[in-house]
Amino acid sequence: MSKVAFPADSSVVAEVRPSPNHGERKGVERPDMIVLHYTGMADPRAALERLCSPGREVSAHYFVFEDGQIVQLVPEGRRAWHAGAAIWAGETDINSRSIGIEIANPGHDYGYPDFPKRQIAAVTALCRAILTRNTIQPQRVLGHSDVAPARKQDPGEKFPWRLLHESGVGHWVKPAPVTSGGRVLSLGDGGDAVITFQELLAEYGYGVTVNGNYDSAMHDVVAAFQRHFRPARIDGVADQSTQTTLRDLLAARGRVRTISNRSRSFEYVAGP
Numbered sequence: 512m513s514k515v516a517f518p519a520d521s522s523v524v525a526e527v528r529p530s531p532n533h534g535e536r537k538g539v540e541r542p543d544m545i546v547l548h549y550t551g552m553a554d555p556r557a558a559l560e561r562l563c564s565p566g567r568e569v570s571a572h573y574f575v576f577e578d579g580q581i582v583q584l585v586p587e588g589r590r591a592w593h594a595g596a597a598i599w600a601g602e603t604d605i606n607s608r609s610i611g612i613e614i615a616n617p618g619h620d621y622g623y624p625d626f627p628k629r630q631i632a633a634v635t636a637l638c639r640a641i642l643t644r645n646t647i648q649p650q651r652v653l654g655h656s657d658v659a660p661a662r663k664q665d666p667g668e669k670f671p672w673r674l675l676h677e678s679g680v681g682h683w684v685k686p687a688p689v690t691s692g693g694r695v696l697s698l699g700d701g702g703d704a705v706i707t708f709q710e711l712l713a714e715y716g717y718g719v720t721v722n723g724n725y726d727s728a729m730h731d732v733v734a735a736f737q738r739h740f741r742p743a744r745i746d747g748v749a750d751q752s753t754q755t756t757l758r759d760l761l762a763a764r765g766r767v768r769t770i771s772n773r774s775r776s777f778e779y780v781a782g783p
C-alpha cells in the first residue's frame with residue numbers, strides 16, 4: 512500500500528505521517544478501546560521511522576513525542592498493528608477493536624525516564640478527542656501490558672493513569688495502601704481463594720484462566736494489574752492492597768462517567 516496522505520482525525524494532530532502498515536478492522540465498525548504504549552527505543556525518531564517502515568508489520572494510529580507533538584500514522588477507521596497477541600474481556604483481536612497510541616519513552620531497557628508533563632498533557636488531549644468521536648468505556652482505556660501481560664510492560668508503572676482519570680480519561684481508583692498482613696496469594700498457591708481472585712481479574716477484563724493455580728501466567732497478570740492500578744509495588748503477589756484495589760475498581764466500574772459529567776463536577780467543586 513502506498514503512503515497516501517489522509518486528513519488527520521483530530522485537531523490536536525500536528526503532522527500526518529502515513530504508515531503503510533494497516534488493514535481493515537475485522538467485525539467492528541468503530542473502535543471501542545484505546546491501548547497505550549511506550550516506544551521502548553532510545554531514539555524516538557527511530558521509533559517513528561520503524562512504525563512507518565514497510566515490511567516491519569508494526570504501526571500505531573498516533574505517536575506522541577516527549578515535547579507533546581502528536582503525529583498521526585494511521586486513520587482511526589483502519590486497523591493498525593500495535594497490540595500483537597493480546598486478550599481483553601475475552602476478545603483476542605485487540606487491533607481491530609482499538610486505537611493504538613505510541614508514547615515516546617525509552618522504556619525499562621533504557622532507564623525508563625519519567626514521562627514529561629507536556630507529553631502527558633498531549634496524550635490526555637488526544638484521548639479526550641478520541642472519546643468525543645468514539646464510544647469507549649473508561650475501563651477500556653488500557654496499557655499494552657494489560658492486554659499482553661506475559662510479553663509487555665508498557666507504558667509501565669510510571670505512566671500517570673491517575674492524572675488521565677482526573678481529566679476524564681480511563682478508569683482508576685485510589686489504590687489501597689500496601690500493608691503487611693491479610694491473606695496473601697502468590698506463585699505456587701492454589702485453591703478456592705485463588706479461584707475467587709482469578710474470577711475477579713477475569714471479570715475486570717484480564718485474560719486469566721480460572722483454574723485455581725497461581726501459576727506464572729497468573730503472576731504476570733497480577734504484575735500487569737499492579738503496573739496500572741497499584742504501582743507502589745510490582746511483584747506479582749496478590750497482597751491485600753492488590754486484592755482490595757481490584758474489588759474497589761469493580762465496584763466503581765458501573766458508575767456512568769462522561770467528560771461532560773466530569774466537567775460539571777469540577778464546576779461544582781470549584782463553585783463559589
Ligand SMILES: [Zn+2]
Binds near residue numbers: 593665
Ligand atoms: Zn506496546
